[in-house]
Amino acid sequence: MLPSDPLANVLYIDLSKKRSWLERREDLFGKYFGGAGVGIQLLTENCPAGMDPLAPEAPIVLTTGPLDGLFPLASKTVAMFKSPHTGNLGESHAGGRSAVAIRMSGLGAIVITGTNTNPGYLSIEGGKAYFLDATTLWGMTSSVTAGRIIRQNERSAGLRSIMRIGRAGENLVTYADVSTETYRHFGRLGMGHDLGTAENIQPLSALGGLPTRNLQSGRFDSAEAISGEHYAEHYLGRRLACSHCPVACIHIAALREPYQDEAYYYKTTMISYDYEPIYALGSMLGIRNPEQVLSLMDKVEVLGLDAMSSGVCLAWATEAMEKGLVTEQDTGGLQLEFRKVDGYLAGVEAITRRSNEFWRTLGRGVDAAAARYGGADFAMAFGGNEMPGYHTGPAGYLGFMLGARHSHLDNAGYSIDQKELTKGSIPAEQLAQKLMDEERWRQVLSSLSVCFFARGIYTPELTLRALAAAGYSLTAEQLAATADDIYRAKFAFKLANGFDFNKLTIPHRIFETPAVVNGFDEAYMRRAIAFAGDQLASPRAELRQSSTGGQS
Amino acid sequence: MRLSVIDAERCTGCQICMFACTRRLGFAGTGKTAIHIKSVGGMERGLSVVVCRACQDPPCAKVCPEDALVQRKGGGVILNPSKCTGCGLCREACIVSAIFWDDEAQKPIICVHCGYCAKYCPHGVLALEERREEVPDAAK
Ligand code: SF4
Ligand code: SF4
Ligand code: SF4
Numbered sequence: 001m002l003p004s005d006p007l008a009n010v011l012y013i014d015l016s017k018k019r020s021w022l023e024r025r026e027d028l029f030g031k032y033f034g035g036a037g038v039g040i041q042l043l044t045e046n047c048p049a050g051m052d053p054l055a056p057e058a059p060i061v062l063t064t065g066p067l068d069g070l071f072p073l074a075s076k077t078v079a080m081f082k083s084p085h086t087g088n089l090g091e092s093h094a095g096g097r098s099a100v101a102i103r104m105s106g107l108g109a110i111v112i113t114g115t116n117t118n119p120g121y122l123s124i125e126g127g128k129a130y131f132l133d134a135t136t137l138w139g140m141t142s143s144v145t146a147g148r149i150i151r152q153n154e155r156s157a158g159l160r161s162i163m164r165i166g167r168a169g170e171n172l173v174t175y176a177d178v179s180t181e182t183y184r185h186f187g188r189l190g191m192g193h194d195l196g197t198a199e200n201i202q203p204l205s206a207l208g209g210l211p212t213r214n215l216q217s218g219r220f221d222s223a224e225a226i227s228g229e230h231y232a233e234h235y236l237g238r239r240l241a242c243s244h245c246p247v248a249c250i251h252i253a254a255l256r257e258p259y260q261d262e263a264y265y266y267k268t269t270m271i272s273y274d275y276e277p278i279y280a281l282g283s284m285l286g287i288r289n290p291e292q293v294l295s296l297m298d299k300v301e302v303l304g305l306d307a308m309s310s311g312v313c314l315a316w317a318t319e320a321m322e323k324g325l326v327t328e329q330d331t332g333g334l335q336l337e338f339r340k341v342d343g344y345l346a347g348v349e350a351i352t353r354r355s356n357e358f359w360r361t362l363g364r365g366v367d368a369a370a371a372r373y374g375g376a377d378f379a380m381a382f383g384g385n386e387m388p389g390y391h392t393g394p395a396g397y398l399g400f401m402l403g404a405r406h407s408h409l410d411n412a413g414y415s416i417d418q419k420e421l422t423k424g425s426i427p428a429e430q431l432a433q434k435l436m437d438e439e440r441w442r443q444v445l446s447s448l449s450v451c452f453f454a455r456g457i458y459t460p461e462l463t464l465r466a467l468a469a470a471g472y473s474l475t476a477e478q479l480a481a482t483a484d485d486i487y488r489a490k491f492a493f494k495l496a497n498g499f500d501f502n503k504l505t506i507p508h509r510i511f512e513t514p515a516v517v518n519g520f521d522e523a524y525m526r527r528a529i530a531f532a533g534d535q536l537a538s539p540r541a542e543l544r545q546s547s548t549g550g551q552s
Numbered sequence: 553m554r555l556s557v558i559d560a561e562r563c564t565g566c567q568i569c570m571f572a573c574t575r576r577l578g579f580a581g582t583g584k585t586a587i588h589i590k591s592v593g594g595m596e597r598g599l600s601v602v603v604c605r606a607c608q609d610p611p612c613a614k615v616c617p618e619d620a621l622v623q624r625k626g627g628g629v630i631l632n633p634s635k636c637t638g639c640g641l642c643r644e645a646c647i648v649s650a651i652f653w654d655d656e657a658q659k660p661i662i663c664v665h666c667g668y669c670a671k672y673c674p675h676g677v678l679a680l681e682e683r684r685e686e687v688p689d690a691a692k
Contacts, residue, residue, distance in 0.1 A: 069581040072568070100567070104581055240595050241566035246674035248564040252596055270596035 001030050002471035007066055007108035010042065013122065013129045016056055016114030020129035025109070033472070034065030034108055036091060037447030037486040039080035040493060042111055043089075049496040053082040053090075056115045063109040064099040065449035066470040068244075073454035075099055075242040078446060082497065085309070085365055086384035089494045091405045091446075095242030099449055199228040200275050201283070207418075209392045209516040211279060213286045213338045214315035215380055215509050218391045218516070222288035226278055230290060237270060247453055249274070255294045271298045279389030280311025285318070286338030299345055303352045309365060312386035314347050316366045316379050325374045330358040367505075377508040382406050383499075391510070392417035393517025394425075398525060399435055401504050402532045404490040409452055411439040421517040428527035436487075436532060443486040444479060484540055491536045501533035554606035554627050554665045555587075556681050563599040563677045565589055569669035576668045584654060586663040587678075601677060604628050604650040604663035612642035612651060612662070621662075627683065628665055636660070 001007060008029040013020045028038045039061045046059040060081045067074035077098040083090030102110065105124055112122075123130040204210040205223035212220040224230060228251075237254030241247065252270050259265040271294050281300065282293040300307050318336040320326040328335060332355060336343040350359040362369045366386055370379035380387045382397065383406035390396045392414040399413020400406050408414050413435055420426075441460075442452070448467075450458050458466070460476055467474065474482075491499075506525055570585040577584050587603040606627030613621040613629050620635035621642060638658040643651045652661040667680030 069571075072571075097567075100582070104583070238596065238598065239564050241564040243567045244571055245566050246568060248566060248675070250564075272596075 001026065001066055005029075005066070005471065006106040007034060007064075007103070009107050010109045010111060011107050011124065011129060013110065013112045014114045015112065015122070015131070018131045029066070029108055032482065032486060033444075033447040033467075034068075035063050035076070035078040035447040035449035036080070036443060036490075037482070038109055039063040039078050039091070040089075040486060040489045042109060043080040043082070044489065044493055046111055046113065047082050050498075051082060053084040053087060057113055058082055059111050059113045061109060061111050062098075062102065063449070064103045064107075065447060066472065067448045067450060067466055068099045068103040070470060071466050072244050072246060073451045073457065074449055075245050075451050076446070076449040077102060078449055083384075086406070088384070088497050088499050089404060089490060091490075093446065093449075093452075095245070095451060097243045100243040201227040201278055202229070204390070204392075204516075205283070207392075207516045208514050209390060209414075209418075210283050211380070211387065211389055211391045212283045214284065214312075214319045214378055215387075215391060215513050216319070218513055220283040220286075223283065225288055226282040226290050226293050228275070228278075231273060231278075235290070235294065242451070245451065247451075249453060253294055255291060255298070257291075257295075269294075269298055271301070273297060276389055277307035277311075280308045280386075281344075284311045284315045284389070285341075285344055287341055287344075288339060289341070292341040296341055296344055296348070299348055303348055305348060305352065306386075308388060309386040310348055310351065312380050313351070313362050313366045313369065314344050316369060316375065317347070317362060318343075319378055320369075320373055320375045323375065326358065330356075330373075332356050332358070376505065379507055380509065381507075383504060388414075390414035390417075391513065391515045393421055393515045394428075394520035394524060394528075395421055395431055395435065395517075396515075397506070397510055398431060398528050401506075401525075401529060402432065402435055403439060404487070404494065410442065411435040417515075417517045425517075425519065428524050429531040432528040432531045432535075436535060440480075440483045440487045443483045443490075447482075447486060481540075488536065488540070495537075501529050504529060553667070553680050554683060555603060555663060555667060555670060556679055557601045557603065558677060558679050560599060560601050560677060562675045563589060563601060564675055565591065565595050565599045566674065568672050568674060569601075569678060572669045572672040573663075576666065583656075584661060586650075586652060586661045587669055588652065602648065602650055604646075604665070605648060606663075606665055606683070611645040611647070615641045615645040617641065624665070626665065629662060630664060631660060631662055633657070633659055 008024050008026045010023045010025050011020060012023065025038070028041050032038045032041060042061045042063070043059065046061070051058050058081070060079060063078050063080070065074060075095045076093045079090070079092045079094070081090045082088065110124070201210060202223050205220045208218035210218060210220050210223060212218065231251070231253055235253035235255065236251055238252040239248040240250040240252060250272055251274060252272050255269045255271055256266050257269070259267065273294065277297050277300070278293060281287070281296045287293050287296070297307065300310050314336065317326060318338055321331070321336050332350070334343060334346055334350065336347060351363045354360040354363055361372050365384065366379045366381045367384055370376040382400035385400070385406040387400060388408040390408055395413035395416035396408065397413070399408060399411045403410025416431070416434060442455070444463060445452060445455055445458060448458075448463070460479065464474070464476065464479060506522060511521060567582060567589050569587050570582040570589065573585040573587050574580070574582050587601065590600050590602060592598045592600055606624070608627050610621070610623060610629050613623055617639065618635045618637055620632045621629040622632060624630050636659050640653070640660070642660055643653070650663065654661050665680070670678035670680050
């Protein structure tokens with residue numbers, strides 16, 4: 001790294017003691033760059049194995065990387081924590097202005113521990129933390145309004161970043177999310193949906209890869225109505241970008257709704273949409289009306305819930321009601337039916353309020369709900385994390401299971417299905433190796449906190465040049481070795497906290513519903529999982545130069 | 553010629569102009585930028601571009617007690633840093649708040665209308681152009 005780069009400054013914040021201090025960690029930033037690489041080290045240092053994720057001492061680590069502020073598309077903040085949702089490693093990436101704001105305030109990482117006795121908010125400026133009282137904001141119906149108030153109180157408009165939780169987070173729903181700049185999220189695992197463009201809805205549905213009605217089908221007859229093209233044509237109101245990003249992938253729909261009680265009186269709501277929430281709160285619930293999907297997305301946003309977990313949980317609950325595993329008595333009188341948005345609007349409210357035992361259980365995720373009520377075969381979660389919207393085939397599903405975050409972004413298995421396995425199947429071990437190679441390379445990108453949208457630009461060659469400009473001189477082999485170290489450090493954390501490759505559950509539904517690539521069974525999946533488990537448990541063998549980074 | 557904001561409605565808030573303006577001086581980040589992008593009460597409501605409007609009779613220059621702000625041909629001002637004492641009076645005089653502050657140098661940062669940022673704006677928000685008033689039949 002560059003000599004005396006403020007990147008190596010780690011700000012520790014103890015909310016309980018209202019104390020903060022700085023430490024220089026050139027050892028970490030010099031070796032692991034930043035982002036995920038430094039994040040996993042700081043998490044391992046500060047979160048001993050077995051710690052309760054909701055304990056006050058359990059840290060949240062936020063990191064940026066050396067390319068932030070220097071090169072375009074290095075725009076992410078990486079959050080590392082022990083997830084209250086899966087009870088294991090949580091990693092979430094968010095853009096907006098957070099990364100540049102943290103880097104510009106003279107920091108590379110922030111480690112937050114402790115709890116506030118009073119609801120509070122934290123203002124970080126010039127490398128110092130200020131503790132402010134937010135009692136007045138607690139319980140506010142909309143997390144969006146709360147953001148607006150904080151914005152008015154704080155200086156440096158444009159260079160700051162506001163992160164906040166909504167009511168779901170206050171009530172400790174395990175898949176609450178943290179939003180930054182209103183429209184970017186540390187979703188997932190109780191702290192991202194994003195990436196995946198809404199233009200995928202129709203093509204994936206045509207191929208049978210769009211999970212529909214709790215994956216009873218891979219095709220949605222109303223895919224056109226909720227497609228990215230339809231939203232762009234009829235609702236797109238504005239596009240926004242993260243700092244230093246020319247792509248502007250954040251699509252904001254303007255939803256204009258009349259008030260029922262007065263003529264010529266409308267409210268216009270600005271709602272961000274992309275592929276993941278459209279799948280989870282649209283096709284997965286069988287909702288055909290694009291405006292209804294938008295209003296459900298808005299509700300989930302306002303409550304501060306993760307869209308994917310919410311959709312998958314409600315889809316499971318609907319099917320469980322159809323099958324009589326869950327009754328209206330359990331739901332407090334609420335009838336959930338595919339296609340009917342009213343039930344789902346009430347459902348997300350009930351999850352947030354944790355109104356009875358059923359909703360409290362559902363607020364802990366679909367696996368918890370299936371363990372209590374049955375229906376594990378159609379509880380669509382992998383590694384405790386509700387599934388992303390890709391019913392593409394074995395690579396996609398193995399990708400969710402083998403990825404350190406159980407996310408489709410870990411290794412882009414869904415892309416291997418579509419681009420390679422449609423041409424013919426390959427041995428399970430070879431597929432596992434491919435997924436691991438891709439994930440290993442992605443550790444570099446997420447440690448430089450480069451947006452995965454830019455993975456085609458940041459090839460290993462260009463990455464080495466960008467790193468050289470940031471004061472890191474290393475060879476391609478050294479870079480690959482660092483990537484492997486980071487990858488393994490994540491799994492070391494996971495294994496120490498109880499992750500077990502052999503205990504991964506596979507909901508049977510994925511084998512029943514025709515996907516883009518078919519003809520895979522549980523035995524094939526288990527062979528791939530066993531292979532990955534062996535590889536990660538044994539010391540590093542000779543590294544193949546993984547110059548992938550080309551999966552999308 | 554001066555830097556004009558063609559259409560702030562097209563702005564995505566990417567701040568690439570701010571990075572460009574800072575890079576123009578050989579720095580990374582946005583610490584030296586003479587152009588700022590601000591949200592109008594949350595990014596969803598839109599963005600405003602704050603940059604010098606190249607006044608033809610600049611109020612900022614008039615209040616400078618050291619004559620450090622020299623009127624620029626085409627409008628706006630050029631700062632003579634050796635004369636500037638960092639008193640900050642010019643900032644108060646600019647009612648569009650287009651004078652920013654260099655905390656390191658303790659001097660104002662004011663756009664020099666070089667047009668470098670406009671080259672990098674991916675969405676056609678900015679352009680270096682003749683004053684519209686000077687262009688006959690200016691299409692508004
Ligand atoms: S800085 Fe402000 S007052 Fe001075 S010329 Fe520019 S717009 Fe006018
Ligand atoms: S015109 Fe030049 S000085 Fe003015 S904001 Fe753009 S880059 Fe900066
Ligand atoms: S570069 Fe263009 S789109 Fe981006 S913030 Fe500046 S004016 Fe807006």
